[in-house]
Amino acid sequence: MQIARTIEDARMMIMEAKTRALREGRSTVTGFVPTMGYLHQGHASLLRQAREECGVRVLSIFVNPIQFGPKEDLSRYPRNEAGDLQLAEENGVDVVFLPSVEEMYPRAIKTSVQVADVTERLCGASRPGHFDGVATVVSKLFNIVQPDKAYFGMKDAQQVAVIEQMVFDLNIPVQIMPCPIIREADGLALSSRNVYLGVEERRQALILSETLKLTEDWLAECRGDFAAVKERMEAHIRTMPLADIDYVDLMLYPDIQPVYGLPVGEWAGRRLLAALAVRFGTTRLIDNRLFELGDGVSKTLRPAEQSRAGVSRV
Amino acid sequence: MQIARTIEDARMMIMEAKTRALREGRSTVTGFVPTMGYLHQGHASLLRQAREECGVRVLSIFVNPIQFGPKEDLSRYPRNEAGDLQLAEENGVDVVFLPSVEEMYPRAIKTSVQVADVTERLCGASRPGHFDGVATVVSKLFNIVQPDKAYFGMKDAQQVAVIEQMVFDLNIPVQIMPCPIIREADGLALSSRNVYLGVEERRQALILSETLKLTEDWLAECRGDFAAVKERMEAHIRTMPLADIDYVDLMLYPDIQPVYGLPVGEWAGRRLLAALAVRFGTTRLIDNRLFELGDGVSKTLRPAEQSRAGVSRV
Numbered sequence: 001m002q003i004a005r006t007i008e009d010a011r012m013m014i015m016e017a018k019t020r021a022l023r024e025g026r027s028t029v030t031g032f033v034p035t036m037g038y039l040h041q042g043h044a045s046l047l048r049q050a051r052e053e054c055g056v057r058v059l060s061i062f063v064n065p066i067q068f069g070p071k072e073d074l075s076r077y078p079r080n081e082a083g084d085l086q087l088a089e090e091n092g093v094d095v096v097f098l099p100s101v102e103e104m105y106p107r108a109i110k111t112s113v114q115v116a117d118v119t120e121r122l123c124g125a126s127r128p129g130h131f132d133g134v135a136t137v138v139s140k141l142f143n144i145v146q147p148d149k150a151y152f153g154m155k156d157a158q159q160v161a162v163i164e165q166m167v168f169d170l171n172i173p174v175q176i177m178p179c180p181i182i183r184e185a186d187g188l189a190l191s192s193r194n195v196y197l198g199v200e201e202r203r204q205a206l207i208l209s210e211t212l213k214l215t216e217d218w219l220a221e222c223r224g225d226f227a228a229v230k231e232r233m234e235a236h237i238r239t240m241p242l243a244d245i246d247y248v249d250l251m252l253y254p255d256i257q258p259v260y261g262l263p264v265g266e267w268a269g270r271r272l273l274a275a276l277a278v279r280f281g282t283t284r285l286i287d288n289r290l291f292e293l294g295d296g297v298s299k300t301l302r303p304a305e306q307s308r309a310g311v312s313r314v
Numbered sequence: 315m316q317i318a319r320t321i322e323d324a325r326m327m328i329m330e331a332k333t334r335a336l337r338e339g340r341s342t343v344t345g346f347v348p349t350m351g352y353l354h355q356g357h358a359s360l361l362r363q364a365r366e367e368c369g370v371r372v373l374s375i376f377v378n379p380i381q382f383g384p385k386e387d388l389s390r391y392p393r394n395e396a397g398d399l400q401l402a403e404e405n406g407v408d409v410v411f412l413p414s415v416e417e418m419y420p421r422a423i424k425t426s427v428q429v430a431d432v433t434e435r436l437c438g439a440s441r442p443g444h445f446d447g448v449a450t451v452v453s454k455l456f457n458i459v460q461p462d463k464a465y466f467g468m469k470d471a472q473q474v475a476v477i478e479q480m481v482f483d484l485n486i487p488v489q490i491m492p493c494p495i496i497r498e499a500d501g502l503a504l505s506s507r508n509v510y511l512g513v514e515e516r517r518q519a520l521i522l523s524e525t526l527k528l529t530e531d532w533l534a535e536c537r538g539d540f541a542a543v544k545e546r547m548e549a550h551i552r553t554m555p556l557a558d559i560d561y562v563d564l565m566l567y568p569d570i571q572p573v574y575g576l577p578v579g580e581w582a583g584r585r586l587l588a589a590l591a592v593r594f595g596t597t598r599l600i601d602n603r604l605f606e607l608g609d610g611v612s613k614t615l616r617p618a619e620q621s622r623a624g625v626s627r628v
Contacts, residue, residue: 007485110432110479111429115425117424118424135425140483143486166425170454171454
C-alpha cells in the first residue's frame with residue numbers, strides 16, 4: 001500500500017498501481033472510496049466492495065473544510081491516521097491519498113460546483129453550503145483519482161443523490177456505487193461522529209434506527225397519509241428526552257422532494273426515503289431507510305427486504 | 315475524419331483515434347478545440363496548433379443554449395455545418411463532436427459550475443449567467459472528450475481566464491492553450507458574429523482594433539493614470555456614430571479586476587488587459603489586447619510585441 005500526500009504523488013502512484021495490475025494480468029478498473037477518515041466498519045464495507053470489483057483501489061482521507069458550516073465540528077472532527085492506515089491495509093487498498101488542506105486548497109478556491117433541487121431539503125436545508133462543498137471536493141477528487149467506480153455509503157443518502165445528479169449532469173466518466181448502511185448489533189448506524197456520544201446519549205440514540213424500523217409498519221398502514229407517518233416518527237423520537245430533532249421527513253428518492261400528496265397513480269416505480277437528523281447534546285446524527293412504493297395504496301404492505309443499495313420494499 | 319452526434323459515439327471514436335495513433339506510432343496526446351461552429355480562420359488557427367502538438371485532434375461544435383441570456387442571439391446564431399466540416403477536415407481533425415441540445419441536456423440540468431471573482435466584470439457583468447453556462451458546458455465537454463490539451467482563442471480573454479481558474483481549482487487534468495487573436499487584414503478581429511454586420515457597421519467596427527492599437531501609445535504615455543487611458547479609449551470609439559459602447563476597461567489579467575490605482579510597486583510581472591465590447595446595431599462585438607506592465611512607470615514604454623499568447627509588451 002502506498003501513501004500519497006500530494007496530488008502529483010497520488011496521480012503517479014495510481015498510474016503505477018494500474019501498470020502493476022496490467023502486468024499481473026489483473027483488471028485495471030479503478031475503485032475509489034472518498035472519506036473524511038476516522039474509518040469504521042461502514043468504510044471497511046465500501047473498501048471490501050471495491051476490492052471485489054476493482055483491480056486498483058484508492059482511498060482518500062480528507063476532512064474537507066469547505067463542506068463544514070462556521071458553527072460546525074470541523075476543528076474537533078475526530079482523526080486517527082494510524083488506525084485508518086491499518087484498516088486500509090487490511091482491506092486491500094493500493095493507494096491512500098492523504099492530502100493537507102494546503103495541498104487541496106493552495107489558494108482560496110473560486111470555483112464551486114452547485115447542484116440545485118436535490119440539495120434544497122434535509123441536510124441541504126439544515127447545513128447551508130454543505131453540498132456545494134461536497135460536490136466541489138468530490139469533483140476535485142474525481143479529477144485527481146480518475147476512478148471508474150466510486151463507492152458511497154447510503155447513510156448519507158442525500159449525498160449519494162447529489163453526487164449521482166452531478167455525475168449525470170456533467171458527464172463525469174465514473175460509476176457511482178451506493179452501498180448499504182452498516183449498523184452496530186443494536187441498530188445504531190455507524191458514523192465517525194458516534195465517538196462524541198456520552199453513554200446515556202448513545203443509549204437514547206437507538207431511537208433513530210428503532211423509529212426507522214417502525215416506519216416500515218407505519219407506512220404499510222398509512223394508506224397514503226404520509227404526513228401522519230412523519231408525525232408518528234417525530235412523536236416516537238421525542239420519547240427520548242435527550243433527542244433534539246433537526247428534521248424528520250419523507251422524501252421521494254433520488255429527487256429529495258416531499259412525498260406528501262403524491263397521487264397514488266404516480267407511486268409505481270418511485271422510491272421513498274425516510275430520513276432523519278437528530279441532535280444528542282452537540283452531536284448531530286443522521287439515519288435513513290429507503291423504501292419502494294408499490295403501485296397502489298393496498299400494495300404498500302409488501303415486506304421490507306434489504307438489498308445491496310439498502311432499499312427496503314414496502 | 316469521423317463525426318459523432320452522441321456522447322457515446324464521441325467517446326468510442328476518440329478511443330478509436332487514440333488506438334489508431336498508438337498503432338501508427340504517433341502521439342496519443344489528445345487536443346481539443348471546443349467551438350460554437352460557423353468556423354472561421356480564428357478557429358482554423360486553433361485546429362492547426364492542435365495538429366502541430368497532438369496526435370489526436372477533436373473538435374466540438376455546439377451552440378450552448380445555457381450560456382445565452384434570454385435577450386441574446388441564441389435563435390439566430392449563425393450555423394454552417396457543411397462549411398464547418400470542410401474546414402475541420404482541411405485542418406486535420408480526427409473526430410468532430412456535433413451533439414444536439416437534447417444530447418447535451420436530456421433533462422433540465424441541475425448542476426452548475428460557477429467561478430467567482432474572475433467573472434464579476436466585463437462580459438461577466440454585461441451577460442449575467444454567461445460564464446456559469448460556459449464553465450458548465452466546458453466541464454461537460456472535458457469529461458466527454460478527456461483531452462490532454464484544450465485550445466481557446468484569446469479574443470475571449472475573460473473566458474480563457476475563467477476556464478484556467480476552473481481547471482486549477484478543480485484539478486482538471488487538461489492543459490489550457492491560449493492562442494492569439496486572428497484578425498482580418500484591416501484589423502477586425504475574426505468572429506462568427508461579424509456576419510451580422512451591415513456594410514457601414516463593418517467599416518465603423520474597425521474603430522475597435524484601431525483603438526486597441528492606439529491604447530499601446532496611450533499606456534506608454536499615461537504614467538500610471540490608467541483612468542485617463544480608459545477615457546481616451548471611450549472617446550475614440552465614440553467618434554464612430556454607430557458604435558454603442560457596452561464596456562471599455564483596463565483590467566489586471568488573469569484576475570479580471572480593475573487596474574486603476576494599482577501602486578507602481580506592484581506592477582512588476584503583472585499583465586493588463588485592455589478589453590472592450592461595443593454594439594453596432596444589434597451586433598455586439600468584443601476585442602482586447604494584452605500588455606505586460608513594466609516594473610515602474612518609466613518602463614511602460616517598452617515596445618509591444620505579439621507573442622504566442624497574444625501578449626503585447628508595454
